[in-house]
Amino acid sequence: EAQVTQNPRYLITVTGKKLTVTCSQNMNHEYMSWYRQDPGLGLRQIYYSMNVEVTDKGDVPEGYKVSRKEKRNFPLILESPSPNQTSLYFCATSATSGYEQYFGPGTRLTVT
Amino acid sequence: AQRVTQPEKLLSVFKGAPVELKCNYSYSGSPELFWYVQYSRQRLQLLLRHISRESIKGFTADLNKGETSFHLKKPFAQEEDSAMYYCASRVTDRGSTLGRLYFGRGTQLTVWP
Numbered sequence: 503e504a505q506v507t508q509n510p511r512y513l514i515t516v517t518g519k520k521l522t523v524t525c526s527q528n529m530n531h532e533y534m535s536w537y538r539q540d541p542g543l544g545l546r547q548i549y550y551s552m553n554v555e556v557t558d559k560g561d562v563p564e565g566y567k568v569s570r571k572e573k574r575n576f577p578l579i580l581e582s583p584s585p586n587q588t589s590l591y592f593c594a595t596s597a598t599s600g601y602e603q604y605f606g607p608g609t610r611l612t613v614t
Numbered sequence: 615a616q617r618v619t620q621p622e623k624l625l626s627v628f629k630g631a632p633v634e635l636k637c638n639y640s641y642s643g644s645p646e647l648f649w650y651v652q653y654s655r656q657r658l659q660l661l662l663r664h665i666s667r668e669s670i671k672g673f674t675a676d677l678n679k680g681e682t683s684f685h686l687k688k689p690f691a692q693e694e695d696s697a698m699y700y701c702a703s704r705v706t707d708r709g710s711t712l713g714r715l716y717f718g719r720g721t722q723l724t725v726w727p
Contacts (some may be wrong), residue, residue: 534714542623544691544700544719560714577664592658602717603650605658 504529508593508606515583516614522607523578525593533596534576535560535603536568538589545592549575552598592596617641620705620718628726635721636687637675637701645703648683649675650717653699661686661699670696689726698722704710 506527515521517530525534535550547560551570565581565587576595580587590610594603617640627633639645649661662670664677666685675686684701701718 517671519625536717536718539718542719543716544620545702547717550713550715558713561716602660602663603658607657 504604506604506606507589507591508609510609511607512542514612514614518582521580523581523591523593523611525576525595525606526574527531527595527604528574529595529597529604530573531595531597531601531604532573532594532599533598533601534570535594536566536578537592537594538562538577538587539592539608540589548578548591549597565609583595583611585613587611588613618701618716618718620701620721622697622721623719624722625722626724626726631688632689632693633691633723633725635699635701635723637684637718639682639684639688639701639716641682641705645705646703647675647677648682648702649673649686650685650700650702650706653701654697657702691723692715693725693727696723696725 508523508531532553536548537545546562548566551557554560554573557568589607592608593606596603615700619638647664651656651661653660673688675684677684698720700720
């Protein structure tokens with residue numbers, strides 16, 4: 503079964519405590535991307551990866567890091583989370599950047 | 615920078631009425647355009663792409679380059695169409711950042727019985 507999984511699904515943390523949200527796909531997709539969804543702002547792209555070891559900034563990369571060491575995984579790292587990073591985060595994958603994106607279930611992050 | 619505008623945050627219609635969700639984009643080149651839908655408690659999923667020219671669940675969308683629009687239409691709305699709809703665009707011109715995808719802010723459609 504084709505899957506995009508994210509972990510954790512819910513996370514409450516404190517300012518400054520490093521965290522990682524994992525994203526994994528089993529569809530052998532080359533393209534992976536992270537978005538944040540905020541009320542009234544829609545989805546905004548944080549980072550994307552066209553393939554292994556190739557990552558690039560999206561619209562709102564500040565405060566985030568990513569890595570793509572293997573095709574199936576694309577973790578999102580918040581080195582020093584701040585309250586303005588409280589949001590709903592989605593990982594998405596597609597065969598290439600121009601094809602249908604498959605979204606993960608989302609991770610709701612609260613930073614206090 | 616390319617931007618996608620969905621002017622209506624909320625849209626309500628009655629069952630059986632026509633519905634049109636507006637989307638305008640700012641790029642003058644050759645964008646690819648998509649509509650994604652998010653039903654309650656479900657993941658975002660692709661509804662349609664302009665290059666496939668398909669009709670999905672009765673929805674259609676035509677790319678109008680003159681008006682830089684990609685409005686989503688359905689002649690007879692159903693209650694199950696109630697969802698959040700996002701328009702998205704991707705630049706395809708040579709030399710552009712092909713991985714960038716721009717989403718609008720979304721339109722929450724409610725179809726009343």
